[in-house]
Amino acid sequence: MSATTENTAPSPSPKPASKRASKHPVDEVLPAPKLAIYGFQHVLAFYAGAVIVPILLASAIGLNTQQLIHLINADLFTCGIASIIQSVGFWKVGVRLPLLQGVTFTAVSPMIAIGLAAGGGTDGLLVIYGAVIVAGLFTFFIAPYFSKLIRFFPPVVTGSVISIIGLALLPVAAADAAGGAGPDLDPSSGKNLAYALGTLFLIVAIQRVFKGFMATVAVLVGLVVGTLVAWVLGDAHFDSVGDSSWLGVTTPFFFGWPKFSIAAIISMIVVMLITAVETTGDVFATGEIVEKRVGREDIARALRADGLATTIGGVLNSFPYTCFAENVGLVRLTRVKSRYVVAAAGAIMIVIGLIPKAGAIVAGIPHPVLGGAALAMFATVAVVGFQTLSRVDFHDHRNVVIVATSVGLAMYVTAQPDVAKAVPDWAQIILGSGITLGSITAIVLNFLFHHVGRSRGPAVAGAPGAGLVRLAEVNDMSREQFVETFGSLFQGSQWVVERAYDSRPFTDTIDLRRAFQEALFSATEEEQKQLIDTYPTLGADSVAQGEEGEDSLKDQSALGLTRLDNAQHDELAELTSQYRDRFGFPLVLCVRDRDSFDEMLRTGWDRLNNSPTQEHAAALVEIAKIAGYRFDDLVADANPILSARSRFLEGS
Structure with missing residues (x-):
């Protein structure tokens, strides 16, 4: 296409272009009936985990039945508020992802210890609430x-933590499937096995046979059908519905004004710090599932929501809050990514918290039925962790040690929980939970292996364990060796890398990066256009099938362009087609530099309004960004996450 033709081609108006960009699935507001159904599915999956903490606490510190009922109502009511805060968000509070909030199990043992130390009963409860309020405020302000510690959470850590969360929760699901923890536990019961496996089989069958809406409510259908079958056979009982009142309002400081103990506050702050690690893992897991990049500010927003919800919990007679991994697994299983579904679940929980009869109906779900569904959901969380670990370089034996040790210790404590009794009381908060011990182990080992110590000089290319290339070696390379090492930074043509070679010697990796940029932008216009033409179409099948090379596959999979649904694929194809028709070369965008699919679309449609000269320059800038990310993949100290050792290496 000639320049004359390009300049006279009609430009689409900005207004229609902006309307084309679709919302990210996370921000999509579904129709009210779907919100209600999907939200109720989250509530059913969540309910048993939500009420177990007040039940355990009330039994341990000697509260009566009426006090327990009030704790359960208050817990559900506050869970609903906390979930809306986290999913909808306001100001800098709430991560705005489909994350449902619930009381953290990490706090159970410390709260029981605090309550008993204060004399038990409501006296102990008031000291617990004082500690919860202060710990919540601490978490809010420390968020x-x-x-800022996000650089200590590379995939080897987040993948380990997410996998541990899923694996450590599986015994909980197994206990429910066998009748529920406590006196009802009966692994030898054929009836329990039938209910659990029947529910699990139904969920799997629905997802295999059906598509669309039916597949997304598979867990809900499994729970409802399993409960109905159990009721018909006389194994599901709803007697407590008639005994429950219609209205139960929780009021602030219902049990009295909180009391503050320094020891209790310190203990609860430690709980919240550990919970912050779990929340970070859940946020990363959800980001992976919904294909939305998680950054430092997202973690801060999530932790502020945890802190605020925990403070509200202390006021409204509830406990510390965190993101519930159970529902992370449900998001992955159903593939319903809208955060407003979780907000709807929050609204339903508020209603249940105000209407004890509604809670009694939900509580009637038999444990084996709930366990069968939980097996699928918890295992799904572990699979998300496995997906994250697939990006880890296991040629580096250090990463093998980090994952193996953290998972091994987590499973040790999960399988043998009584090992916590072998250590002093203050250490039981760590050894009392496989998730806590495994997460801390992964973080500490990653710090020791990757952030502490000295090496033989800055590594600038290659994979650990497969042969690192040092800066001095780069300066001594022949042109052919240099091109072979760095040729993948740019698509197709290698003249950019060849010209960068002429800038040797390089003083550091920044100097090396600049050499590639200089070679790119100093080329002739014709050379630049030929380079632009080598970049594949966004969302092309050839990219997904690996025909355009591993680097293009990695670039475009960052926002899920290799696995778009039909609507997204058609919208992106229309954009790239119009762009090529207008400018005569492919739309080049650095996908890894965008936060969401809809942001990428908006950028593309907006660029249709530019002149050909401006688009030529914009394409070069995007190519430089793409090369920058590929450079980060290769170069050890190109960014602080890929090589936290950079501060030490340069001085070697």
Whole structure:
């Protein structure tokens, strides 16, 4: 296409272009009936885990039945508020992802210890609430500082933590499937096995046979059908519905004004710090599932929501809050990514918290039925962790050690929970939970292996364990060796890398990066256009099938362009087609530099309004960004996450 033709081609108006960009699935507001159904599915999956903490606490510190009922109502009511805060968000509070909030199990043992130390009963409860309020405020204000530690959470850590969360929860699901923890536990019961496996089989069958809406409510259908079958056979009982009142309102400080103990506060702050690690893992897991990049500010927003919800919990007679991994697994299983579904679940929980009869109906779901569904959901969380670990370089034996040790210790404590009794009381908060011990182990080992110590000089290319290339070696390379090492930074043509070679010697990796940029932008216009033409179409099948090379596959899979649904694929195809028709070369966008699919679309449609000269320059800038990310993949100290050792290496 000639320049004259390009300049006279009609430009689409900005207004229609902006309307074309679709919302990210996370921000999509579904029709009210779907919100209600999907939200109720989250509530059913969540309910048993939500009420177990007040039940355990009330039994341990000697509260009566009426006090327990009030705790359960208050817990559900506050869970609903916390979930809306986290999913909808306001100001800098709430991560705005489909994350449902619930009381953290990590707090159970410390709260029981605090309550008993204060004399048990309501006296102990008031000291617990004082500690919860202060710990919540501490978490809220420490959130932005904790989020700065995100560089200590590379995939080897987040993948380990997410996998541990899923694996450590499976015994809970197994206990439910066998009749429920406590006196009802009966692994030898054929009836329990039939209910659990029947529910699981029904969920799997629905997802295999059906598509669309029916597949997304598979868990809900499994729970409802399993409960109905159990009721018909006389194994599901709803007697407590008639005994429950219609209205039960929780009021602030129902049990009295909170009391504050320094020891209790310190203990609860430690709980919240550990919970922050779990929340970080859940946020990363959800980000992976919904294909939305998680950054430092996202972690800060999530932790602020945890802190605020925990403070509200202390006021409204509830407990510390965190993201519930159970529902992370449900998001992955159903593939319904809208955060407003979780907000709807929050609204339903508020209603249930105000209407004890509604809670009694939900509580009637038999444990084996709930366990069968939970087996699928918890295992799905572990699969998300496996997916994250697939990006880890296991040629580096250090990463093998980190994952193996953290998972091994987590499973040790999960399988043998009584090992916590072998350590002093203050250490039981760590050894009392496989999730806690495994997460801390992964973080500490990653710090020791990758952030501490000195090496033989800055590594600038290659994979650990497969042969690192040092800066001095780069300066000594022949042109052919240099091109072979760095040729993948640019698509197709290698003249950019060849010209960068002429800038040797390089003083550091920044100097090396600049050499590639200089070679790109100093080329002739014709050379630049030929380079632009080598980049594949966004969302092309050839990319997904690996025909355009591993680097293009990695670039475009960052926002899920290799696995788009039909609507997204058609919309992107229309954009790229119009762009090529207008400018005569493919739309080049650095996918890894975008936060969401809809943002990428908006950028593309907006660029249709530019002149050909401006688009030529914009394409080069995007190519430089793509090369920058590929450079980060290769170069050890190109960014602080890929090589936290950079501060030490340069001085070697």
